[in-house]
Amino acid sequence: MSKNKEMLGEEQSGPLMADVAKLAGVAISTVSRALANPGRVNEKTRAKIDAAAKQLGYTPNAMARGLRVGKSNIIMIVLPGSLYYGASQIVPQVLQAINKSLLQSGYTLMIANLARDEASERHILNLAFGGTVRGTIILASKLPELEGRSLANAGLPIVSMLLDMSASGVPSVVTNDREAVRDATADLIRLGHRRFFYLAGPEGNYHDVERFGGVLEAFREGGLPETAVVRSGGKLDYQQGFEIGLQAADDFAALAEKPTAVIATSDDMAISFMSRMKGMGLAVPDDLSIVSFDGSPVCAFCSPPLSTIEQPAEEMGTAAVDMLLEAIEDTDAPSAMRRVIPSRLIVRESMAGRVKSD
Amino acid sequence: MSKNKEMLGEEQSGPLMADVAKLAGVAISTVSRALANPGRVNEKTRAKIDAAAKQLGYTPNAMARGLRVGKSNIIMIVLPGSLYYGASQIVPQVLQAINKSLLQSGYTLMIANLARDEASERHILNLAFGGTVRGTIILASKLPELEGRSLANAGLPIVSMLLDMSASGVPSVVTNDREAVRDATADLIRLGHRRFFYLAGPEGNYHDVERFGGVLEAFREGGLPETAVVRSGGKLDYQQGFEIGLQAADDFAALAEKPTAVIATSDDMAISFMSRMKGMGLAVPDDLSIVSFDGSPVCAFCSPPLSTIEQPAEEMGTAAVDMLLEAIEDTDAPSAMRRVIPSRLIVRESMAGRVKSD
DNA sequence: CGGTTTTTGGCAAACGTTTGCTATGAATCG
DNA sequence: CGATTCATAGCAAACGTTTGCCAAAAACCG
Incomplete structure (x- = not known):
């Protein structure tokens, strides 16, 4: 013994x-x-x-090897806040795509969660500065920095997803949210809609700014005033999508003059909102057209099936890995700083022409 | 230069x-x-x-430290196949909970995907045998083994989630699927249902066996013959939930004598199935009661809101981490081999009494 | 067959920590 | 004030690889 x-x-x-x-x-x-x-x-x-x-x-032994050669083959992905996004599947889809691409090149994926507390920031920075990881993909967040250390100075290749940081020298993979929303809005205008209701994500959030910007662009082109849209929400995170939809339903109910078209910035909010609208006796799309954002598969099975702007999650993940590996391997190739992956509108029954006189 | x-x-x-x-x-x-x-x-x-x-x-430097002390503080989670589960959120929820618990104890989470190919098995084994990871949580899969190496012999603490491997000496965290389904089925019998339709997961899958077993137990207790249930599916993975629901709808349509209660083994399949049923003119719950499995939040906003058996994903994740850390830290404490986290039925409108004469 | 080039294998020094052992100085006690 | 103990700091040897450099062997050439 x-x-x-x-x-x-x-x-x-x-x-x-x-x-x-x-x-x-x-x-x-x-x-x-x-x-x-x-x-x-x-x-x-x-x-x-x-x-x-x-x-x-x-x-x-990987650590002995890593110590000797001064590199690991672990890639870290930094995710914002909660991973749990209700019906929106973009996080798991992205993880899936990234993991698959990395595996093919012999890398391993480590996940780090960037909450708002110092502990998680410190943890991420330790991983980066402590030589544990070889490169980082950061999803929809700014680079963590704390006590003089910033992820930007860790000497690691970084790729940003969803948030465009190409201006600060971080290669970025983004979608064309703005254009996608503009086009969808233009479609709705063409269908005869004149009064809109917009379900916002968190105020000031990059995506929300882009998406709302798309709405306004379509208005300008279609000759509508900015007052043609009522904004609801802005207080909650995307993660609380269902809750946002419910609050928005209350806001909508309180409106004297009802909009006829709804633009939701996530599928979750669209789903819970639509559920409430039906409870209030409104018919979709007869009384109300709805278009939302994310492309969750579940939208196809809502009643009525929900039009949604599909986030090309897998393609983005693959693109991010490509960019990252390029940065890791060709140490000084000045590759593209910005890659735009198009989102596309999936038209379903929740969007319809405005035939009622009114 | x-x-x-x-x-x-x-x-x-x-x-x-x-x-x-x-x-x-x-x-x-x-x-x-x-x-x-x-x-x-x-x-x-x-x-x-x-x-x-x-x-x-x-x-x-983490690698130097790791090399010297002979341990890392990376925990690997092995996930089965695709991470992408449609409306079912249990994978991201589990990841979230595990990551949070680990962070509190100073560990980091690495994810590995166990596909059916040798490459992914080899990758996992290299991680385990190469000293990269300190412990492993494996989700709903058997332990990978290849070319004489098995995860069981890597000298690492392992905890299994969802799949009960306590008999082979692997501490396991499981839900009481069988009891939960039995109780839900018993409820349906009490409500007057006598003919059932069961949407199966992959044939032979541990969960499917348990869940279907629960149905049969309830039948025995309620005096129903095993022929009172029609099984559909069994060919596809849980990941293809929506597809399963659609195929099941076809099977259902072909039935001469229609069942009045449906037990689906994932929310995805229930959602797509219900969507089709409504398309066929059947009313839920008047013509058909439905109960499903997973507890996705989206179920609350289906029409009608869907009864579902909630998988306690977060609690399971936390429990798994507790067990793993216990195994890592108290090297030889013979802690509990098996921990059962109860699932619970969330009753919503999709389940109703059988009032029609028939 | 001797000399030259090429291939192949071995020695030993890194990589950046941790930690057992030892040396030093301070503190305590008789 | 000397002897003993204790706290604290330093030296150097690990941990398991990779790799620059050199030697030996093999292959080739004239």
């Missing part, structure tokens, strides 16, 4: 490269080379080493 | 512990101790060291 460490620890730290070398009858350095760049070692020796490694079940 | 590595690499690898030591005028070892266990060093020295570290923006 005194040497229980020995007893239960047979495979405690597994076979070492030295063990493989001994079994194969070569030097450690030869094993290292055989495993890493097989070209630099005799084929027969390599085969012997491979066999020995397999026989022993040898796995190289 | 020849020494561009020097030029652009001022902060290439950041300040070292040696730099802090020099600035503070003490030995490296003293710095190490001051930072790790502050008790073992004079308070005044410690303050000086802290100041120096802060001034330099020093961050300890």
